[in-house]
Amino acid sequence: MFGTTLVNVRSVSLNIEDGVTATKTRGIVDGWVNGEASASGEISINTENLQLLIDAASEAGSFQQVPEADITFTGKTVDQELKVAAYGCKVSMAKVLEAGASNADALEHTIPYIVTDKRFVEINGVPYLDQNRIAELGD
DSSP states (O other), rough: OBBBBBBOOOOEEEEOOOOOEEEEEEEEEEEEEOOEEEEEEEEEEEEHHHHHHHHHHHHHGGGGGOOOOEEEEEOOOOOHHHHHHEEEEEEEOOOEEEEETTTOOOOEEEEEEEEEEOEEEEEEEEEOOOOHHHHHHHO
């Protein structure tokens, strides 16, 4: 789901950069500290589903003006399911078109995105970020 719109994807990725790093005293590791967290990924879609983003861009005035949206990914196999939510995702365009003369498949487009909301990412309903750190930020 991209906001409230169902989008069928060919592939999707979500990468988290946690920023946790080891602390050292006189060159010896003695603990860790939280660092800056960020998340980003890419969505690969066909032209039919790209049209949904084109419609949103037209309504917003341009691709750069498309508002952030929450993205929910659900992956299922016969006996497993994983639900990942990424909040406040800002999309852009990367691979606007991928096509080849010998390619019988539909046209493919790559949409990169970055996570911008402090709710960040949830995996099967469990927040990735320490909620105490979030509370320290205030509203």
